[in-house]
Amino acid sequence: MDTKDILDIIERNGKNHAGLIAILEEVQEECSYLPEEILRLVAKETGRSLADIYGVATFYKAFSLKPKGRHCVSACLGTACHVRGAQKIVEEFSQELGIKPGETTPDNEITLETVNCLGACALGPIVVSDGHYFANVTARKVGEILRDTREGTFGSDGAPEEHPFLIEVSCPRCGRSLMDSGTSLHGHPSILVTASMNGKTGWSRIPSLYGRFARTHEHAFPDNTIIQLSCPHCASSFQDGSRCVECGAPLATMRLADGNGVFRICTRTGCEGHLLDLGRAEL
Amino acid sequence: MINLTINGLAVSVEKGSTVLEAAQFLGFPIPTLCHHEGLTPYGACRLCVVEIGEGPGARLVSSCTYPAEEGLKVRTASERVVRARKMIIELLLASCPQSKVIQDLASAHGVRTQRFRQEYEDCILCGLCVRMCSEQMMAGAIGFRGRGTERSIGTPFDVQSDVCRFCGGCMHICPACQLRCTYNQPEKAICNACANLAPPCIEKEQYGDMMCYMNPCVACEIK
Ligand code: SF4
Ligand code: SF4
Ligand code: SF4
């Protein structure tokens, strides 16, 4: 990043009060941290004192004045994760890496951070490594997570695994389980539902690995069409009026078997819209 | 003009005045710590609390930052105000017992005990030095850094500032270290102004005990 880029950023965001945070955010995005020379330049260009800018840069946790490592491991220390022993996990990471939270290993490989709640409390303690989520982390798993982080191998097959959450769902109406251990997808029991379209009705299987979409159907449905998903036991429809944030099609809603939330998927074939709404027992 | 009553007395003040200014105009004493004429109000120490409003809606506000409002009813020494003020002084004593300013406040308001864990901070984060430096000295050499328990005063990156004028204004105004020389502990000094002035007083034998209470100081002319 050279001086001209910085000047551009400053120009774009304006030199007034409100622009400062936006400027720092953009610099941080470009450089991964806020280098001293750049802060001095920002001070000079915006006409504010360096002391002011330094104050803002050190006030917000989102800003870092130290370079970050190539990989970033964040352990959740939110309330839910905390009571499930997240502190122990952070200590274990600290010990394994020989650094404190907020620091980077001397070889510039790994930065250890703590965050306050990642919004997946029911699955805590949560650790996120380079965007990959690890649920129910124990101190024993720490070494493995660090190895995966260093080598970039997430998941047993070596392929990056985005959301390794296994979900178990049941029908929101009759409450019976929708899990079918007889047929597995991605090595885990599949979710079995009834799918119909234009009078054609058959089974449909959805992976229980949250974030995977490869569905199989008894009948081949054309791409980009909306299918009806319903319970194979009581035949009640899963469409409950909620809409997919990606494409606006109706969402099918199932209840998590532990009663602790809902799982929604888009009913349009080909759309990968889905979401997990934890802590919502009622539909 | 804005009309309000303070302790039952009616007063009219110019628009834009604070409750503190109105009370001072009438001669009602309100203790202050982070307030200083000539610096923008900051509202950090809460020592200047007063009670506004009536009945269950009455609440405590810091008078140095509260603008005078039409019809406002202010009490500067109600039981609630006195209790809050004493508590604030007690907390200040807990963090900075060595400060002459805070000791004087405690004595003046009859605070004789201190029930909290004793600490010996050298700063109460009142922000006077920061405002002094930027508003009166036009230097902007020092500022707040970090937040929460990590919050501190100092120069950016903890290196000696290249815009500091070595005026000593920050030390002069500081209620915690007021005129106490920090040169014998350079790492604790805020701006190291003394270190750069090469003051003659440090040659004197009793230097260690003097703690720079000379007023006015013959060497550095601070105050
Ligand atoms: S001595 Fe330096 S830091 Fe202190 S008020 Fe003067 S210019 Fe500011
Ligand atoms: S150093 Fe002194 S003047 Fe500055 S904030 Fe701390 S107590 Fe206030
Ligand atoms: S009297 Fe001496 S030691 Fe004290 S502030 Fe002045 S120069 Fe520094």
Ligand code: FES
């Ligand atoms: S507390 Fe850890 S994800 Fe919410």
Ligand code: FES
């Ligand atoms: S004097 Fe008003 S808050 Fe400090």
